[in-house]
Amino acid sequence: MSAIEVRGLTKSFAVKQKPQGLLGSIQSFIKPDYEQKIAVHSIDLTVDQGETLAFLGPNGAGKSTTIKMLTGILHPSGGEASVLGYCPWRERGRLAYSVGSVFGQKSQLWYHLPPSDSFELMSRIYELKRSDYFSRRDELIRRFELEPYMSVPVRKLSLGERMRCEIAAAMLHRPRILFLDEPTIGLDVIVKQKIRELILEMNREEGTTVFLTSHDAGDIEQLCKRAIVINYGQVILDDDVDRMKRELLTEKSVHLKLQQPGPPFQFPGVKLLRQSEAEIELSVETTVASMERVLSHIVKEYRVVDITIQNPPMEEIITHIYAREGRERLRGVADV
C-alpha cells in the first residue's frame, strides 16, 4: 500500500486587497475586496511506504501548504489525499498517531520547559503505554545523544541541540511517516550532517517514510532517493535523485580561505570566479572535473584554512529543469 496518495490537490487562499491611502483603508474596511491566490494547483503524487522523498521548490512554491494539507492542518480547496489510508483533514486525530512532523522554523517543544517534560506530555497525548514510552525515550536519548539537554529549558538550547530534541520528540510514538519541513535550516555543517545521519538511520531501521522539504541540496543528495520539484504550486519534475544529481546538480561552488597567497588557480573544468591573497572562489563543473581531483589539487597547491562547498541555489536548478523540458518538448515536436 502507498503511504501517501494525492490526486488533484489544490489550495487557494483569499487574500484581502487593500487600496493605497486613507480612503483605500476605509473602503477596504467597509467593503473588503478579496483575490484568490492559488498556492497549490492540482498536484498528483504517490509515495511508497519506506521511501525518502525530497519535496522541493523555491520560496512560495507551495511546499509547506502541501505538508499542512497532508498532516490535516489545512483543508484543501479541491482534490483528494490519502495518508496511510486516512483522509488527513477529515481524520486528523486518528492520523496523528501514525505521523510525526518537524517544522524547522517552528518549535513543537514547550519553550520554557526542558525536553524531558515535553516528552512526558507527548507520551500522554499519544497515549503510549508507560513501559513502551520509557524504553522508546531511553533509546532516542541514546541515539540522538540527548542526555546533557534533557533537563535544560528548550529556550536555553542551541538551534542544533533543539533540532535533535525536536526530531526525537517527533519519533517518540514510532510514526510511519515523518514530515520534515526544512529540518536543517540555520544549522552548521557538522550538526546538519548529524541530523541527516539520524534521519537516515530511522528510515533504514524502522522503515519510516520520509517526506522532506529543504533548500539545501545536501539534504536531498544525502537523504533522498526521489525528488519532486514544484513551482507555482505545480509539479514540474518527479525523478530519481541519482539522475537529478547527474543532470542538474553538476555545478558546485567552492570557497577557499587561504593561510597565505597561492599561485593563480587553474584546473580543467573549473572556472575561477575570484582570487585574492586571502580567498579564492571557484565554480566546478563536476561532469568535467571530479570534486575529488579538484580537492586534491587544492590541498597540494594551497595552504587552506577553510573550505566551503555549495550546490547551486534551487532557483538555478529550476531554470535548468525548464530549459531541459523545453528542449525535450522541442525534440518531441521534431520527432512528429
Ligand SMILES: Nc1ncnc2c1ncn2[C@@H]1O[C@H](COP(=O)(O)OP(=O)(O)OP(=O)(O)O)[C@@H](O)[C@H]1O
Ligand atoms: N495563510 C495564507 N494566506 C494567504 N497566502 C498564503 C497563506 N499561506 C501561504 N500563502 C501563500 O501561498 C504560497 C505558497 O506558500 P508556502 O508557504 O506553501 O510556500 P513554500 O514553498 O513552503 O515556501 P518557503 O520555501 O518560502 O517556505 C505563497 O505565495 C504564500 O504567500
